[in-house]
Amino acid sequence: MPLRLPRLSTALLLMLAASPAIAQSEAAFTAADIDAAAYDGGDLPPGRSALTAKVQVLLDRSGTSPGVIDGYRGGMSQSAIMAFERRAGLPMDGAMDPHVWNLLQSYASEPITQNYTITAEDAQNLVDAIPTDYAEKAQMSAMGYTSIAEKLGERFHMDDKFIAFLNPGVPIAPGSTIAVTRPASPIRSEVTRIIIDKATRRVAVYNSRGRMIADYPATIGSDATPSPSGNHKVVTVAMNPNYTYNPAKNFKQGDNDKPLIVPPGPNGPVGTVWIDLSQPTYGIHGTPTPSQLFRNQSNGCVRLTNWDAEELARNVRGGVTMVEFLPPGVTIAEATGVTTAPVTTEDLSTSVKTPAAATTEAATSAPTATTTPDADLGYGKQDGGQNPAAEPLREDTTEDAADAQQPQDDPLSSALSDILPEGFVVPLPDDNQ
Numbered sequence: 001m002p003l004r005l006p007r008l009s010t011a012l013l014l015m016l017a018a019s020p021a022i023a024q025s026e027a028a029f030t031a032a033d034i035d036a037a038a039y040d041g042g043d044l045p046p047g048r049s050a051l052t053a054k055v056q057v058l059l060d061r062s063g064t065s066p067g068v069i070d071g072y073r074g075g076m077s078q079s080a081i082m083a084f085e086r087r088a089g090l091p092m093d094g095a096m097d098p099h100v101w102n103l104l105q106s107y108a109s110e111p112i113t114q115n116y117t118i119t120a121e122d123a124q125n126l127v128d129a130i131p132t133d134y135a136e137k138a139q140m141s142a143m144g145y146t147s148i149a150e151k152l153g154e155r156f157h158m159d160d161k162f163i164a165f166l167n168p169g170v171p172i173a174p175g176s177t178i179a180v181t182r183p184a185s186p187i188r189s190e191v192t193r194i195i196i197d198k199a200t201r202r203v204a205v206y207n208s209r210g211r212m213i214a215d216y217p218a219t220i221g222s223d224a225t226p227s228p229s230g231n232h233k234v235v236t237v238a239m240n241p242n243y244t245y246n247p248a249k250n251f252k253q254g255d256n257d258k259p260l261i262v263p264p265g266p267n268g269p270v271g272t273v274w275i276d277l278s279q280p281t282y283g284i285h286g287t288p289t290p291s292q293l294f295r296n297q298s299n300g301c302v303r304l305t306n307w308d309a310e311e312l313a314r315n316v317r318g319g320v321t322m323v324e325f326l327p328p329g330v331t332i333a334e335a336t337g338v339t340t341a342p343v344t345t346e347d348l349s350t351s352v353k354t355p356a357a358a359t360t361e362a363a364t365s366a367p368t369a370t371t372t373p374d375a376d377l378g379y380g381k382q383d384g385g386q387n388p389a390a391e392p393l394r395e396d397t398t399e400d401a402a403d404a405q406q407p408q409d410d411p412l413s414s415a416l417s418d419i420l421p422e423g424f425v426v427p428l429p430d431d432n433q
Contacts, residue, residue, distance in 0.1 A: 026047070044096045053071035061107035063187060069158045118148060118152070122152065138245075186307075192321055219302070229327065234275055234320070
């Protein structure tokens with residue numbers, strides 16, 4: 001095993017995640033700079049950079065979600081690198097190095113960015129604003145997107161501010177052609193085991209053969225209202241659910257002392273998905289603020305980005321998928337017995353991510369990726385329309401109070417056995433880095 005010096009503790013990663021973005025570098029760069037970005041050693045540069053944006057897209061394609069793609073070297077991206085290292089059997093320090101970079105090249109066959117022409121449909125069903133008060137939310141017809149940038153951000157796994165950053169002076173309006181990233185298409189593979197690590201704020205999912213399918217960043221409870229412990233099962237899934245607020249059973253928000261029904265939508269308290277668990281009132285769900293996953297707290301549930309939650313929801317099975325909340329001191333690597341890089345010829349054609357192309361005829365730069373069609377998993381409507389869970393959703397998700405056809409071989413497994421020269425040792429970090 002190559003020798004590397006550990007650089008970042010879990011506690012430091014979470015501290016970095018909560019650091020204000022205002023302290024980050026804001027040097028301008030373009031989509032072309034992201035595609036051309038090359039790695040020349042050391043960790044990712046501080047602040048926002050084209051290289052970090054490229055790494056985030058490659059992590060997303062590998063099935064190791066960095067959360068939002070925003071170009072910042074922060075806690076979520078570093079936790080994703082740690083998860084990628086865990087999957088590869090490498091020492092887990094959350095820092096970029098030649099091993100990680102070389103393995104990520106397995107997911108770099110397609111361009112990192114693409115052009116997308118905004119359509120009239122992209123401007124439909126927007127709302128002016130989302131109020132914080134639940135009584136005001138309940139008066140709305142839907143918890144819709146508040147801007148085209150927010151809608152496209154979720155489609156391309158980007159922070160909406162990063163869309164503006166990459167397209168200075170370009171109106172985010174129908175008819176405009178903008179540069180966006182080219183992330184993964186959703187994974188389609190049955191998930192039988194979900195492991196939730198509160199310490200690293202990661203959610204790792206596996207198939208029945210023990211193969212890791214994906215790994216997501218998450219908000220997992222809080223000190224005051226921790227997530228449950230032990231093992232539970234997925235009961236059912238609701239896509240685009242409404243939300244039942246009941247102060248007599250859970251929490252009280254503001255002056256609202258009566259039950260309320262908050263309508264569905266991506267900016268609702270549970271985002272676009274609710275995965276109901278056998279532990280009453282607990283679930284895994286989406287969030288209206290994906291960039292805040294590592295800063296927010298929840299009242300016990302597990303929050304993912306809406307796109308990660310939707311991917312997971314389509315792969316779990318009620319009564320089959322087991323959800324394990326790890327006890328303190330136990331890591332995902334220990335729970336799964338990961339020690340060395342896996343070498344396998346197992347067919348992962350249903351679990352390897354491929355880049356997602358822009359979906360309108362106006363998308364111009366990269367060739368269209370072939371993806372597996374969405375399977376009907378018996379959850380009802382997948383897009384739009386109300387589909388409530390069997391029990392009303394009552395978990396406190398208030399966030400304003402908290403600061404296809406796929407390749408026949410697994411690219412990472414192939415890379416692990418082929419891409420690194422025999423005897424390759426990662427250089428020790430430079431003291432000035």
